[in-house]
Amino acid sequence: MxxxxxxxxxxxxxxxxxxxxxxxxxxxxxxxxxxxxxxxxxxxxxxxxxxxxxxxxxxxxxxxxxxxxxxxxxxxxxxxxxxxxxxxxxxxxxxxxxxxxxxxxxxxxxxxxxxxxRTMPGIDRPALSALLPTLEDTDVVMLDLGANTECEAKNLVQFAVMGAAYSRIIFGFDRPRVRLLNIGTEEMKGTDELRDAAQHLRDATGLHMDFQGFV
CATH class of the missing domain: 3.40.718.10 (Isopropylmalate Dehydrogenase)
Known part of the structure; x- marks a missing residue:
């Protein structure tokens, strides 16, 4: 079709x-x-x-x-x-x-x-995303780009799930790399929401992604 x-x-x-x-x-x-x-x-x-x-x-x-x-x-x-x-x-x-x-x-x-x-099961809010060019072989899927002005930790986790799903479809990756945008890569950096989201992603099982911390 x-x-x-x-x-x-x-x-x-x-x-x-x-x-x-x-x-x-x-x-x-x-x-x-x-x-x-x-x-x-x-x-x-x-x-x-x-x-x-x-x-x-x-x-x-x-x-x-x-x-x-x-x-x-x-x-x-x-x-x-x-x-x-x-x-x-x-x-x-x-x-x-x-x-x-x-x-x-x-x-x-x-x-x-x-x-x-509607949204995917378990997703509370939609997000805006874009493909941004990189020096590597593929672009990076970045979200959320403005649909939500304030986000809880669970929203950031959900954005990671959606971004990974999009990346699997567009690029064919089985386990896309996922990172949270923060003011630094150290685990103690950023807001409580960012640190909580990172911990949830580290602890999660069954997600088809490779969470690699902050970027």
Missing amino acids: KPRIAIDTMGGDEGVPVMIAGAALARHRHESFQFLLVGDEKQIKSALDKHPNLRAASEILHSDVVVTADDKVSAALRKSKTSSMGMAIDAVKTGHASAAVSAGNTGALMATAKLAL
């Missing part, structure tokens, strides 16, 4: 043209990709005129309801059934897409995704 990605074409500062251009670039790099383009049909068709290769691999799902950068999370959730962001995420829930991409309101995106898709 070819991977299909749902794109919230209405999200982001520049909207449809930029999102379509990004999808076209992804299609150029990965010819197996298929796309579900969610947003205003007229605008999407106009943007696709510049990307015929993308048009052949895309399906359009119309929505003229936009989650703006100024929308509160509560407002975004109320219109999630009809907004381009909400419909893109719902396509993942229903199996119509493998993943959803949006450049829109981050808080609304996280809340809508958590409500529709």
Whole structure:
């Protein structure tokens, strides 16, 4: 089955043209990709005129309801059934897409995704992650990058579990190396939350990761 990605074409500062251009670039790099383009049909068709290769691999799902950068999370959730962001995420829930991409309101995106898709068992909060380049053969998966302003030790442990799972999928590692970002590598450094999280990760059994302390 070819991977299909749902794109919230209405999200982001520049909207449809930029999102379509990004999808076209992804299609150029990965010819197996298929796309579900969610947003205003007229605008999407106009943007696709510049990307015929993308048009052949895309399906359009119309929505003229936009989650703006100024929308509160509560407002975004109320219109999630009809907004381009909400419909893109719902396509993942229903199996119509493998993943959803949006450049829109981050808080609304996280809340809508958590409500529709839920989290892994034992995970309280979602996290933002990114692949950061290194001097080694693979990138590093870093999280959380801003979804949570304050974290308890259990949240940091859960982020480690999610990051390790992501690394296994992306890089194929059986036991990814995991480290906690701290002000120093010594065990006594950092906040109580960091030290508690590190101890939990050292003591845990059955986790498919190689915890290597602080970095």
